[in-house]
Amino acid sequence: MSVEDRLYVEARRRKGLWEASRYRILRRITQGLFLAVFLTGPLFGLWIAKGTLASSMTFGVLPLTDPFVLVQSLAARHWPELTAVIGAAIVLAGYLIFGGRSYCAWVCPLNPVADFAGWLRQRLGVTHSARLRPAFRNYLAFGVIAVSAVTGAVAWELVNPITAFHRALVFGMWFGLAGAGAVFVFDLLVAKHGWCGHICPVGAAYGAIGKASLLRVAAPARAACDDCMECFAVCPEPHVIPPALRGEKTGASPVILGADCTLCGACIDVCPESVFRFAHRFDTRTEPARRSSGAMAEPIASTSSLAKG
Amino acid sequence: MNANKNSKGGLANPGRRKAFEDVARFGGGAAACAVMLSAFAEQSRARPAQALRPPGALPEKDFLAACVRCGLCVRDCPYKTLKLADWGDGPALGTPYFHARQIPCEMCDNIPCVKACPTGALDHALVDIGKAKMGVAAITSRETCLNLQGLRCDVCYRVCPVIDKAITLERTHNTRTTKHAVFEPVVHADYCTGCGKCEKSCVLTDAAIKVLPVEIAALKQDAHYKRGWIEKEKAGGALVDAPVKLPTRLPDAPLPGVKP
Structure with a gap:
């Protein structure tokens, strides 16, 4: 099965429909609102x-x-x-x-x-x-x-x-x-x-x-990445992901600093391992490796809430 | 892939060479797009004569540098006179204009369109709408203007918000009937704001009076062409000391300096 065919399947199963499509829905609502504030005037006289x-x-x-x-x-x-x-x-x-x-x-x-x-x-x-x-x-x-x-x-x-x-x-x-x-x-x-x-x-x-902007997407749980490649498939600018996601060895920041990132949040939605989240530019915190499924799950208090299923 | 790249040992620095190639290909492509865009920008200056800019609009060249096509002037026009140019309308895409024959400018005292302009493409220095120069009216069809046929239409004169200054009726002899007068509407560019009420109101199917852009209808006299009476006025008196005494040249008068 190619990456395209299994997109969101695992994410929906593990995180539920809302968390697997949250930012797409929020984006459509925001886009709609930005249009609506211009349209209420000409349509209803409410400027x-x-x-x-x-x-x-x-x-x-x-x-x-x-x-x-x-x-x-x-x-x-x-x-x-x-x-x-x-x-x-x-x-x-x-x-x-x-x-x-x-x-x-x-x-x-x-x-x-x-x-x-x-x-x-x-x-x-x-x-x-x-x-x-x-x-x-x-x-x-x-x-x-x-x-x-x-x-x-x-x-x-x-x-x-x-x-x-x-x-x-x-x-x-x-x-x-x-x-x-x-x-x-x-x-x-x-x-x-x-x-x-x-x-x-x-x-x-x-x-x-964006080269200097504060709000960014980060991959703090990058240690949990299992290389399913779904984030690369949904990302409109996939070249921004590796420096943060694969930066473990080099000690690079987990924050996606590439200015091409549109902050669409698709990677956050699609990732079954909840690797990504919104963060600020200087937030270099990372989470230690965890096992998110099966009997081998270690009882780490700080990450147990993230480990669903 | 990598091994393949390295085996091309002839290139001292393949990465660098690739970077140069990229700049050449995509920089060149962008430059080509830029040249086409320039040609388009130059062409967009060709505004149709019937498309008038809002009050206070900078001269066309400066206007296109200043207008960001936001439409705020259009929104604040209470009479829906102004509209934004769509593709094929003539003026540069998204810029505001109006056709006097459709909806003329009502010359609001508070000039809301100018106040709404965020960039100053409509000059905020314009505070007296009477000083606006959206264009200048001109009788473009003397053959059909009813007043010029010796009739008394007078509509353009009557509707003019600057009546008796921007448009006057000049009485001349009617050579067709030989016993009536012609009341010719004459536009005075100094007072005409280009609001277009005259053009809108002309009773003919095709208006005989039209508002045209200032650069077409209200030209400045050549600086090198000196008109004696104006120079005299400027100087406050005659430019030469005394009237030149010219000799009379009647057929039988003696020529000066020649003894009969």
Whole structure:
């Protein structure tokens, strides 16, 4: 049985349905909430957040601005009003605490589209994938800033499928759906996890914030790992896992410090051994090896609560 | 795999070589994307003449550097005048604009759209809506304008929020009937805010008066072209000391300096 076929089976059996899908459900709820606060106004006249993900105003007092958009505007040699600067500072501070690319997994409206494409890819057995590098999106992010500087226009917003999709949903500009459709087709047929994992410069920018962000996923119980490989199969950026998970011998931190990690929590959900959990950047605590099943279980008080079944 | 790599002994540092290759391939790809995006950005400046920017909008080039396409101005427009540009609408994707013929600007005293703008793409220095320059109206069809046919329509003149300043009716002789007057609507760019009420209200199927972007409809006189009467006004008097005495050149008058 391949890894893809047994995903979540053991986790559900050992941890129950809720703990094996907790963060996926919480992510969908969060994504829904971030969209809902923009939609209650146009739909019911109850204004919570106005604007789009590029820049918004919540309850008329809380400005939020995408730092990457503001950087492009600065590169295009426009010095913005204070509102946008404060808004970007708040967003920057927020993601410095709550983890950089958590934007991608918890806020971005394109994430469910990309996730759906990935799920369908697996169901349809699409194995072909174009060879791209995650570093490409970093090059593209620098390219976008350079284009903004050269042309004097906020360049990525001319094509950004995230804000186009958001405008489509919030302002009813239905052509914006075309961009989301293109991302869907690209992820389904061209490259696995293609857009978010390799192209999107917005994600690259949030990844740069993630290099210093406080909230991370960690593998404190890495000693319990039995190499089932399910976390690698569900992770959208699997290269971030080994340094933390396999760091036992080298004494490396159990915290996943790779900035590409989207903090989606899929590894936490899928792991039958409960190796992963959310932690902060400096939390280097690890748990000693344990046996989680069978008659050989050792009566270690500190970990016995984790050993179910 | 590893053994295979090591057996390619010809490369001094395969890892380094690979890194260079990566930079070349994906950096090159990103650069190609950037060039295409640049071309697209340049092309996005081609705003249709009928798509007007909100009050206080910076000149188009600066506007595209400043506008983050958030739509906050659109949300705060009480008359649903403003909308965001979708694909194919003409203006750069996601930027705010309005068509005067559909819903003109009502020139709110408190200018909520400008206040809502977080970046200053709509200049917060604009506090008097009368100073707005969304565009300038122009009679673009003299052949169909009813007033110019000698009729008394006057609608554009009547609806103008800056009546008798931005639009005046100039009386000239009606050469067709020879005994009536033509009341020509004349736009004065100094006072016109480009709100578009005239264009919206024109009674014809296709409006004879249209609001056009400032750079099309309200041009500055060439600096090198000196108009004597204006120079005279600026100087506060005649530019030369005394009127030049010109000789009369009647056929039978004696030529100056020539003895008959």
